Structure formats: structure tokens, C-alpha cells
Amino acid sequence: MLVNRLVWKIGGEAGYGIQNAGMTVSKIFKELGLYVFATLEYPSLIRGGHNTFTVRADNDRITSEILPVDILVCLDEATLNLHKDELTKDGAIIYDNALNVKAKKIRKDIRLLPLPILEFSKQYGADFKVMMATFAIGATIKLLGISTQVAEQVITMQLSTKGQDVLNSNFEALNNGYNELKTAAFKIEMKPKKKREDLILIDGNTAIALGAIRSGCKYFSAYPMTPSTSIMEYVAKNQEKHNMIMHQAEDEISAINSCLGASYAGIRSMTATSGGGFALMNEALSLSGSSEMPIVIVLGQRPGPATGLPTRTEQGDLLYAVHGGHGEFPRIVMAPGDVTECFNMTLDAFNMADKYQIPIIILTDKHIAASVETTTEFKSDNYKIDRGELLLKVNTKLRLKEKFKRYAFTKTGVSPRTIPGVSNGMQCSIGDEHDEEGYIIEDAVGRKRMYEKRANKNKGIIKSLNNKCIEVFGNKNAKTAIISWGSNKGIILEALKSLKNCKLIQVKILHPFPGAELAKKVGRSKIIIVEQNGTSQLGQLIKQNTSLKISDYLLKYDGRAFTPEEIINHMRRKK
Amino acid sequence: MIPSIELETKGLPNWCPGCGNYGILTALKQALSELDIPQKDIVLTSGIGCSSKIPHWVRVYAYNGLHGRALPLAEGIRLANNKLTVITCGGDGDGYAEGTAHFIHFSRYNMNIKYFVHDNQVYGLTKGQVSPTSDEGFVTKTTPFGSVEKALNPLIMALSAGATFAARGYAGNVSQLKELMKKAIMHKGSALLDILQPCVTFNHKNTYEWYSKRVYELETPLKTRNEAISKAAEWGEKIPVGVFFDSDEETYEDKLPQLKEKSLIEEEPKTDIKQLLKELK
Structure with a gap:
């Protein structure tokens, strides 16, 4: 038995x-x-x-x-x-x-x-x-x-x-x-065993919502869209005791713009949606880039194009998350692979958003958002909220000889930020190209300098993320590496129990793409890409950013998550 | 009281000479200077268009965002810090075309935000196209044979969507406009102030002369929402300006227990998730 x-x-x-x-x-x-x-x-x-x-x-x-x-x-x-x-x-x-x-x-x-x-x-x-x-x-x-x-x-x-x-x-x-x-x-x-008191039963969306609460996020605005809706419902339920506001906006455009407004006024804000809603948010994503306003966006993928399969799963929006929004501006795209990563990455996302004054996209999918698993209780005792260069205290007074410069040129590209209520801190945050004080400019020299100030943040971002973007699982000496991202992690880990000569290389940060770190972790292994889309969007990023050779792809786009059996069968056929 | 010199910025407006926006800017600065609100607690949000550049010439906190999206910015700011005085400025294209949905829902939310729309019935910054408030038959570059559309009535829209304050001003009457702005700012709840604004470059129909012949002042607000809506429909030979409706109702912010004592920004974040984790065990 x-x-x-x-x-x-x-x-x-x-x-x-x-x-x-x-x-x-x-x-x-x-x-x-x-x-x-x-x-x-x-x-x-x-x-x-x-x-x-x-x-x-x-x-x-x-x-x-x-x-x-x-x-x-x-x-x-x-x-x-x-x-x-x-x-x-x-x-x-x-x-x-x-x-x-x-x-x-x-x-x-x-x-x-x-x-x-x-x-x-x-x-x-x-x-x-x-x-x-x-x-x-x-x-x-x-x-x-x-x-x-x-x-x-x-x-x-x-x-x-x-x-x-x-x-x-x-x-x-x-x-x-x-x-x-x-x-x-x-x-x-x-047969009953001793109940483990340190285990919790949780889905990805709840883990993200918990992460937001733990991060001190105080404003959440969204428009319901599968598979992200349960995040807003969880926040709504707990908003009062955690001193947050959950505002269900009239559309995704309003949701993200009000998040930028809340962020401007000094509190951490978050929105969550799926591909279609993210499309509506794109212009404001770009405004976050120009006005250097921190925001965390959860993009829970489902199969497209258009309405697609609303309640199924896919990873077809990776390149969209990387490139979405007009113009060029720094951002981070991160993809958690399990519920614990959903929680931990949300904590990091808020700190990184504040530190670099940029938009952060947490890229999930229906499979991770809605699947429920038991895991060890999340630990966050060491987490420190880092608001970066934010002058947070309202009703204080800045002592400055000249007018406050919201977009002051600095070595790191990150400038101090004031919020309404601070005397002498008056500033204009803006989507037009601007000078250090936030006034509209048109001149070529000024534009080039301000563009470079923003782009300069990438150096710090890459340094902060160094060696934190890739994780290797399974037999480290295996000659075959399955490279994958997001919710496939758990499925591949399950498959690895039967594939002793394979390892999993999980890419956790998809942008800025950790090409060097990936190349180092791959070494001479043979690469097989496993992802849930038809054009291997991760494969495209690898080709753009490394000289690694990809030997094989396992792609799926029928709206259902991989099963470990599919991965095992594919790998065995290859031999 | 804010000394008017403190409201100056380093630049000078770049609107066309004679633009109605100058009157609106003057009225706004006078209103802010006369009210008893600390300068550091005033926030101005705006979208895109000639009028949306106004934050560059009034020294307060400002967020100059996207076309049509200035109201959601204001809503986020207000919910983050409900001690602030939040004003949104924009044009008729910004608020009544691109941002229509936000305008309707702003009226309905009854958040304490003041919306000043510089309504010149034409698109200025894109150089002369038809607007939702253009009169039927109005000739522009995109309606060379005259507009076939009916003009939208912003006051009726705001009132029917639930705005608790609705007024119309005229850029050609600065002292009256200033008083209307002050009333709107002192009102508790969502306030629309639609401002008739001559565009000397692209609107040769609704000119200073045209408006001056037609506008007359409403002495007192109408008693009921329905009466205010009927009055707001008056448009043609006579155009009423003034406060149409002013009602003291509980705001969105008033209804949130989270904001009973302090604003969100003043409160320490409550990040202890022990209890929430326990519920998952």
C-alpha cells in the first residue's frame, strides 16, 4: 500500500x-x-x-x-x-x-x-x-x-x-x-503526521499581496483582470488594519496614474493587471520613466493575443514587459518562480523602485498566480524598507540657497525627491523633457544630458543585481542545462527528480538581462530552453545579450502549464 | 496668504498674446495668494495642452503628466495625503475627450479635488482642430465643412455624474473668476469649474466679444441638482456664469476609516504580517 x-x-x-x-x-x-x-x-x-x-x-x-x-x-x-x-x-x-x-x-x-x-x-x-x-x-x-x-x-x-x-x-x-x-x-x-506549524498554504497572488503589505505599500489601485484580481481583493480585505487604501479605478489607465500620484505624494504604490490592462498602462509606464516616479506593477500573464484565453496560462508577454512603454528608460523586470519568490521579489521590487526611482514589473502568469502550495512560512525579519533619496517628512523645511532641483544631475543619476508638504521643496514632476528643476526644455544639449542622467541609473541597477539574477538547481555537474523562467521552475524541478543528468538554470531577472552571469553559470553545458510561448522570448533575449548557443527548445502555447511528464519525455527523446 | 511674488517661477508664459489663459493664470495666482493655505500644501496636476503648462508659471508642487490623465494623478495624491489642497488644470481636449472617463468618475467619487478646465472650444497646441465643446457647425482644419457633432455640456455631465460643486467662469472677467476659484477650492468635494476661454489664434467664433455679449452672472447657486442641470443647459444668446450647484456631502476620503485620524503619509506603515501568515497556517 x-x-x-x-x-x-x-x-x-x-x-x-x-x-x-x-x-x-x-x-x-x-x-x-x-x-x-x-x-x-x-x-x-x-x-x-x-x-x-x-x-x-x-x-x-x-x-x-x-x-x-x-x-x-x-x-x-x-x-x-x-x-x-x-x-x-x-x-x-x-x-x-x-x-x-x-x-x-x-x-x-x-x-x-x-x-x-x-x-x-x-x-x-x-x-x-x-x-x-x-x-x-x-x-x-x-x-x-x-x-x-x-x-x-x-x-x-x-x-x-x-x-x-x-x-x-x-x-x-x-x-x-x-x-x-x-x-x-x-x-x-x-496517515497523519505531526502537523508542521511552520508551513503555510498560499498562492502566488496572495504572496505578492503579503509582500506589498510587508513592504509598507500604502496605496493599491487596479481594475479587475484575471489572473491578477485576487491581489486587489486580498489588499482590499486587509487595507484597514494595515493602513492602506485599495481603490478600484474606472480603468487601468486611471489605476496606474493614481499610483503615480500616490507615489509622488510620498507613499509606496502598486498596481496589478494582465496583458490587456498592461497595454492600457503603457503610456503611464513611460511617464514613470520620465518623471522618475517609483511604481511596482504586477503583470500576470495569460494567453493572448487580445482577450485570448482569459483564465489559462502563458508566458507570451516577456518581451512586452521588457519593451512596453514608448521611449527609452531604465526599468527592472523580475519573474518569480514560486510563492516564496513572489513574496521576496515584491519586497525587493519596492526597495529597488524607490532606490532608483523607476518602474518595476513583477512578471507572473496564471499558473503561479492561482496555484496553491505549501511552503515554509515567509521570513522577512531582516527586511529594511529603503526609501532611497526621498525626503519623506511632511511639515519639515528644506534649507537651500537656491530652488530645489527635482532632477538634479548626480553621479548615480538618482536625484533627491521631495513630497508635497515639505517647505521649500516645491518641484514639478513631469512627462515632458525637462531641466533639473522640472521645467520643459527643447534644446538638444539639455535633452541629451537629461536622457543620460536617466540612463546612468542602469549602472547602479546592474551592480545591485549582480549575481542575484540566476539560480541553478539539480545536478550542478550535468552537461545539459534547461534554461527557463517564471512558473516553469516548480514543474522542471519535479521533472529533474527523474532526469539526473540535467540541471535547471532559472533566470529570475529578465531585464536588465544578466547576460554575463548567465554565460558564467551555463559554462559549457548544452542549452535547452523551456518556456510557455511560441517564439521563445527568453531565447531571443539570450541571443541578444550573450554568445551562447541554444541547442533545443521546448515551447508550449496551448494555454495549459507544462507537466513534469512532458519535460521528462522531451528530454528522454533527445538522447 | 501667500505673497504673490512667492508664486512666481523663473519662466514667463509662452501662450499667444491675448490668450484667455493669461486671465486664468492671473485669477489662479490671486486666488491662491488670498486664501489661507500654506504654499507647501498646494498641489497642481495637469495633462497636455496649452492650459496644462500652467504649473510652470505658478510656484506650487506640481505633477505635469499625460494627456487626459491629470485627474487620476490628483486622486492618488489626495488619497496619499488628504491634508493637501489638490487642483487639476487642463483643457477641453484633455478633460472632455482624452480623459472623459476620468472626468465622469472624478465627479462621482466626490474626492476633494478641484478641476479647472480651460475650455476654449478648440484644440490649440495641435494647432486648430475641433473639440468636444466646439459648437455644431464650427469650422476647423479637421472639420473643413463645419462640425457635424453636437457640443458636449461639461456642467451637465459633472452634475449628472454626482459632482457636488459645478461652476462656470469666464477668462475675460478675472475678478469674478478668482472668486469662483476660491469658492471651488473651499468647497469640500469634487468641484468642476469650467472656464470659458477665448483662443485668439484658432477660435474666431467664440471670441472675447462673442462671450462678453452673452455672459451674465448667476446670483446664487440653484437649489437642487435638477434645477442646476436645467440651468446649465442654457447656451446661446445668453450664457450664465457663476456657481450652479454647491452641496455639502460626505467625501470619498471622509468615508475611509483609514483616514479618520491621520493622512496615509503621516502614519507609520503597518507592516507586521504575523497575523496574516497565521491565517494561512
Whole structure:
């Protein structure tokens, strides 16, 4: 019998509480002291369609979803049709006994577990769909040898605000599901370990929002757009106790401009969007460059062009993040590879934005934004908020012989910055080309000097980032290097468990491109690029910035994240 | 009181001689100088256009941003520091074309921001194209046969979207305009002051003479929003100027518990995430 290694999948129409059910099961496994990685797949609609939530649990840390599935819970027929062939040998299907499975050609080895899911749930009237999921969770835990107490404890935490009636009906559904499943023996058993108190269960968006709060960000403005929306929702929920304001703007243009306004007035600000919203923000991104106004922008990618696949994943906006915005100005583009990096990079992003008075883009995608994983609690005791050359105290007075120069020429290209409320600090921040005081200029010499002042910041930026841009994982002596970025990290790490002669080189900072650092880390290894777009945008950056030779590409652009199996198969075929 | 010399900057305006913007600049400087607001606490945001260059000739804190986007800048500034007096200046192209969405939502948010629109019914900086407030039939380089569009009425838009103060001024009457600016600045909430501004170079229809014959002063604001909207529709042989509507309502900022005691900028950031992490355990 296998112990504590499981992939569980639930599927049903939108409106069936698939995501909540998935979170309940994830938390049950976490309570048992196990590591979890969970992903949600859903179409862009509110009712109907096909949603799945897959939860993988293990004794050791896991960083990706895997196939095949051990238990499939079908709340509708579509789930059965679409996923019945994903099951492991001797896997199980939990489904409603009204479903006719005979016509489905299900493999002989698979255990069919029909239960009166719908019949039982009908009594709850309008809530029957959600109760079906809870009932199925009851059957699931029975099959896996998990006690109802643990599940009840998790459900209590999750539904704490919904009132005792809701809680009671859920307990009833859970216990009925548990009791209706008559056979308990299954090839996998989940045995409770000691619960790890240092583990948290978190998705990338929440990690970024937490990072923003930890960084002292006080203003967040955005327009809802998948896959970034949950960042604004998390900030909105916690704004009052953390002394922040979350303003849902009328559009992305307003959102980013109001962030620049808040930044001008002296507080840290952030916005989050996806490709389409980022397109609307481009002009203001450029204003951040000209007016040297710090801002942190989260660009959560999804497949384009245009509306594309709103709820799926892709890495098609890398070059757009690097080049977006008209004109030339310094910026940093960073791409976290897991939830911990989402948190840590957000802390760095705010400090770098302030230090260099530039825009920072945190480039994520739906896979990292919405996937949930257990990880060690974030540590940030040593984090110090560094506001750079900001003269922060309102109601103070500058002692200057001449007028304050907002864009004073300095060695580093970074000039001191005042904020409204400081006496004698009056200044004009501006999108027109300007002189040191912020007045509009037209002359060639002045323009060249101010351009070079801004460009000069790149030297400091590159120095600050030196040796922090690339990370190597796996067998360091391997002759084959998979080079990748962003959310692929966890999937490739999972694949490396089976690929002993490969290493992963993760590029964490995509701009300014760390060409020298990458070349050093690659050495003489053979390069294979793995990324989620069709034109290998990372490959293009490598070619532009290094003389490295790329031997092979594994590219994917079907809107679904890689699976470790796809990477393993590709690498094995190559040999 | 700010001595008027303190409001001077190193440059001189580069508007055309006779431009209505001079009257607006004079009125603005006089208004700021007469009000009891510390100079360090005044912020001016602007967009792009002849009028949006005004921060260069009034010495206060300023953010001269993008075309049509000066109001969102002001909103961010106001929420970051609600002790500041925040004024946005721009033209009719800036506010009623490029930035229409922001104008409508600004009116609705009721944040304490004053929006002064230098409305010359024509595009000046791009050298003479039609504007959303151009009269129907108006001939410009882009409407050589006369504009086929209806003119937009900014006061009706602001009032129907929820602005708590709406006024119209005239650049040809500086002392009256100054008083209107002072009233707008002292108003608590979103205030629109649409300013009739002759453009001597590109608008040969709505001239000083044309306006002077038509404008008359409203004695008191209208009592209700609906009456104010009806009055604002009056345009033609007679054009009313003055305060159309002035209502004391709770502002966006008033409704935020975060701003009850101090502004965001004054408060130490609350960065302790222990409790939030605990919720994830």
C-alpha cells in the first residue's frame, strides 16, 4: 500500500463550489502534516462550463501538479468524459449513481464508486450543488482513511463567517458521504503526521499581496483582470488594519496614474493587471520613466493575443514587459518562480523602485498566480524598507540657497525627491523633457544630458543585481542545462527528480538581462530552453545579450502549464 | 496668504498674446495668494495642452503628466495625503475627450479635488482642430465643412455624474473668476469649474466679444441638482456664469476609516504580517 502520495481531482460546472472543495481537501492534507500543490482550471464564465481542481499531496515538498490522477470526483458527466483516462492503475472514480458509466468504456482496473450524491443533496434546495462537493469530500476521506474530525475542523475554519446553519448542513453532507461509501480499502492511505506549524498554504497572488503589505505599500489601485484580481481583493480585505487604501479605478489607465500620484505624494504604490490592462498602462509606464516616479506593477500573464484565453496560462508577454512603454528608460523586470519568490521579489521590487526611482514589473502568469502550495512560512525579519533619496517628512523645511532641483544631475543619476508638504521643496514632476528643476526644455544639449542622467541609473541597477539574477538547481555537474523562467521552475524541478543528468538554470531577472552571469553559470553545458510561448522570448533575449548557443527548445502555447511528464519525455527523446 | 511674488517661477508664459489663459493664470495666482493655505500644501496636476503648462508659471508642487490623465494623478495624491489642497488644470481636449472617463468618475467619487478646465472650444497646441465643446457647425482644419457633432455640456455631465460643486467662469472677467476659484477650492468635494476661454489664434467664433455679449452672472447657486442641470443647459444668446450647484456631502476620503485620524503619509506603515501568515497556517 502506498502512503501519503496522492493526486485527487474534482470536476464539475462553475457554480458547484469546485474551488472551495479543492481548498478544503488541500487544507485537510495540510492538517495531516503533508505538503500540497493544487491547481485550478476553469473557463471564463460564472455558471456552467467545466472546472477542475487538482490537489496533489506528499510527504516531501512538491512544486508541481503531476499526472496520473488517483481519485477522480465527478460532479457532472463532463468530468467523467474528459478525465477518465487520466487515472492511475487501480485508481478510483467517485460519481453520482444516476450517471450511466457503462457507455464510457472505463478501464477494468479502475474502481467505480457510485454514490447517491445528487439524491442526498437535493434537500438543500438552492445550495444542493455546493453540498454535492461536501458529500464527495466525505466519501474521499473515508476512502483514504482520514477521520471526519480533521475534515470538520477544516470546514469549521473555512466557513467560520457563514453561521451555524451552514456549518451544520456541511457536517451533515460530509458525514453522509463518509457513511455512504461502504468499502474503505484503497491502494493509498493517508496517515497523519505531526502537523508542521511552520508551513503555510498560499498562492502566488496572495504572496505578492503579503509582500506589498510587508513592504509598507500604502496605496493599491487596479481594475479587475484575471489572473491578477485576487491581489486587489486580498489588499482590499486587509487595507484597514494595515493602513492602506485599495481603490478600484474606472480603468487601468486611471489605476496606474493614481499610483503615480500616490507615489509622488510620498507613499509606496502598486498596481496589478494582465496583458490587456498592461497595454492600457503603457503610456503611464513611460511617464514613470520620465518623471522618475517609483511604481511596482504586477503583470500576470495569460494567453493572448487580445482577450485570448482569459483564465489559462502563458508566458507570451516577456518581451512586452521588457519593451512596453514608448521611449527609452531604465526599468527592472523580475519573474518569480514560486510563492516564496513572489513574496521576496515584491519586497525587493519596492526597495529597488524607490532606490532608483523607476518602474518595476513583477512578471507572473496564471499558473503561479492561482496555484496553491505549501511552503515554509515567509521570513522577512531582516527586511529594511529603503526609501532611497526621498525626503519623506511632511511639515519639515528644506534649507537651500537656491530652488530645489527635482532632477538634479548626480553621479548615480538618482536625484533627491521631495513630497508635497515639505517647505521649500516645491518641484514639478513631469512627462515632458525637462531641466533639473522640472521645467520643459527643447534644446538638444539639455535633452541629451537629461536622457543620460536617466540612463546612468542602469549602472547602479546592474551592480545591485549582480549575481542575484540566476539560480541553478539539480545536478550542478550535468552537461545539459534547461534554461527557463517564471512558473516553469516548480514543474522542471519535479521533472529533474527523474532526469539526473540535467540541471535547471532559472533566470529570475529578465531585464536588465544578466547576460554575463548567465554565460558564467551555463559554462559549457548544452542549452535547452523551456518556456510557455511560441517564439521563445527568453531565447531571443539570450541571443541578444550573450554568445551562447541554444541547442533545443521546448515551447508550449496551448494555454495549459507544462507537466513534469512532458519535460521528462522531451528530454528522454533527445538522447 | 501667500505673497504673490512667492508664486512666481523663473519662466514667463509662452501662450499667444491675448490668450484667455493669461486671465486664468492671473485669477489662479490671486486666488491662491488670498486664501489661507500654506504654499507647501498646494498641489497642481495637469495633462497636455496649452492650459496644462500652467504649473510652470505658478510656484506650487506640481505633477505635469499625460494627456487626459491629470485627474487620476490628483486622486492618488489626495488619497496619499488628504491634508493637501489638490487642483487639476487642463483643457477641453484633455478633460472632455482624452480623459472623459476620468472626468465622469472624478465627479462621482466626490474626492476633494478641484478641476479647472480651460475650455476654449478648440484644440490649440495641435494647432486648430475641433473639440468636444466646439459648437455644431464650427469650422476647423479637421472639420473643413463645419462640425457635424453636437457640443458636449461639461456642467451637465459633472452634475449628472454626482459632482457636488459645478461652476462656470469666464477668462475675460478675472475678478469674478478668482472668486469662483476660491469658492471651488473651499468647497469640500469634487468641484468642476469650467472656464470659458477665448483662443485668439484658432477660435474666431467664440471670441472675447462673442462671450462678453452673452455672459451674465448667476446670483446664487440653484437649489437642487435638477434645477442646476436645467440651468446649465442654457447656451446661446445668453450664457450664465457663476456657481450652479454647491452641496455639502460626505467625501470619498471622509468615508475611509483609514483616514479618520491621520493622512496615509503621516502614519507609520503597518507592516507586521504575523497575523496574516497565521491565517494561512
